[in-house]
Amino acid sequence: GKRAFIAGVADDxxxxxxxxxxxxAAGAEILVGTWVPALNIFESSLRRGKFDESRKLQDGSLMEIAKVYPLxxxxxxxxxVPEDVKANKRYAGATNWTVQEVAESVKKDFGTIDILVHSLANGPEVSKLLSETSRKGYLAALSASSYSYISLLKHFLPIMNPDGSAISLTYIASERIIPGxxxxxxxxxxxxxxxTRVLAFEAGRKKRIRVNTISAGPLGxxxxxxIGF
Ligand code: ZID
Structure with missing residues (x-):
């Protein structure tokens, strides 16, 4: 069977x-990466069975998550990692949550993966007009929502099996004006x-890994x- 690492799961x-x-449901083993500040609540909800209803698969069995990694x-x-983040209560309780360390942990625990999913984004100033966005907010959006895909691929590529696949989620606001x-x-x-186009070229040549992004429809x-969508 295939093994998948899905970055950006913190609820159902x-x-x-x-x-x-x-x-x-297709038979893959599931590993997830959960944003550090959301880790405790996600893990305790999983443990307490809060997600059991939504863990149900078509055949009636429950989805198993082999391991949750703080990320x-x-x-x-x-x-x-800046000092203030290191000292932050919500971060201090977890360890090894930078991209490089998570890839190392997955390698230690499972060896390789076949599928890498990037399902995360963050834009601290998303409710501001682009023309009123600060440099800091703009760069933070790119760091969390774009470079994070490059970084994940960079660090996971060495443990991805040939013919594996990476996928992320995009939005048509990249091409058309979507107010808000x-x-x-x-x-x-x-x-x-x-x-995604450049990474597909590079990862394809390096390791026959496919790299894609899918433009998502609306999901609550x-x-x-x-962001009020
Ligand atoms: P989600 O909140 O379930 O997932 C985002 C995850 O990212 C959360 O679990 C966060 O904890 C995590 N996260 C944030 N920052 C970090 C970080 N630094 N490190 C690690 N994890 C972090 O929301 P989701 O499922 O909507 O988002 C998943 C992906 O789908 C993102 O790339 C979205 O941009 C993308 N997407 C979602 C939608 C949507 O409707 N939900 C749309 C397009 C793309 C969309 O907005 N019509 C109107 C709107 C839309 C589409 C069509």
């Missing part, structure tokens, strides 16, 4: 969860789409509700 409402279920995809390695999708999020999706996830 988003794309990451739905993709995990589809992959589980913050805006940091590539421990040297990149501000803060540089439209820019972040445009970067994500362009990067936590992220979508936060």
């Amino acid at each position: 409402n988003g794309y990451g969860w739905a993709i995990a279920k589809s992959l589980a 913050d995809a805006v940091y590539d390695s421990p040297e990149d 999708y501000g803060g540089g999020m439209s820019s972040a999706k445009a970067a994500l789409e362009s990067d 996830s936590r992220a979508a509700k936060a």
Whole structure:
């Protein structure tokens, strides 16, 4: 069977969860990466059976998550983590959550993966017009929503089996004006789409890994509700 790592699962409402279920139903082993600040609530909800109804697959069995890894995809390695984040209560309880460390942990625990899913985005100033977005907010949107895909591929490629596949989720606001999708999020999706073409070329040559992005339809996830979509 195939093994999948899905980055960006912190509840049962988003794309990451739905993709995990589809992959589980197709027989894949499921590993997830959960944003550090959301880790405790996600794990305790899983443990307490809060997601059992939505873990149900077509055949009546429950999706098993082989392991939940804390992840913050805006940091590539421990040297990149600022002191205030290190000291933050919500981060201090978890370890090894930079992209490089998560890839190392997955390698140690499972050896290889076949499928990498990027289902995460963050734009702190998403509710601001692009023309009123700060440099900091713009770069934060690109860091969390675009570079995170490059970083995940960079660090997971060495443990991906040949003929594997990577996928992310984009949004048509990259190409057309969608009022309300501000803060540089439209820019972040445009970067994500362009990067996908280049990464597909590079990962295809390096390891026969396919790299794609799918333009999502509307889904009432936590992220979508936060921006009033
Ligand atoms: P979600 O909240 O379930 O998933 C986002 C996840 O990212 C959360 O679990 C966060 O904890 C996690 N996260 C945030 N920052 C970090 C970080 N630094 N490190 C690690 N994890 C982090 O929301 P979702 O399922 O909507 O989002 C998944 C992907 O789908 C994202 O790339 C979205 O941009 C993309 N997407 C979603 C929608 C939607 O409707 N939900 C749309 C397009 C793309 C969309 O907005 N018509 C209107 C709107 C839309 C489509 C059509």
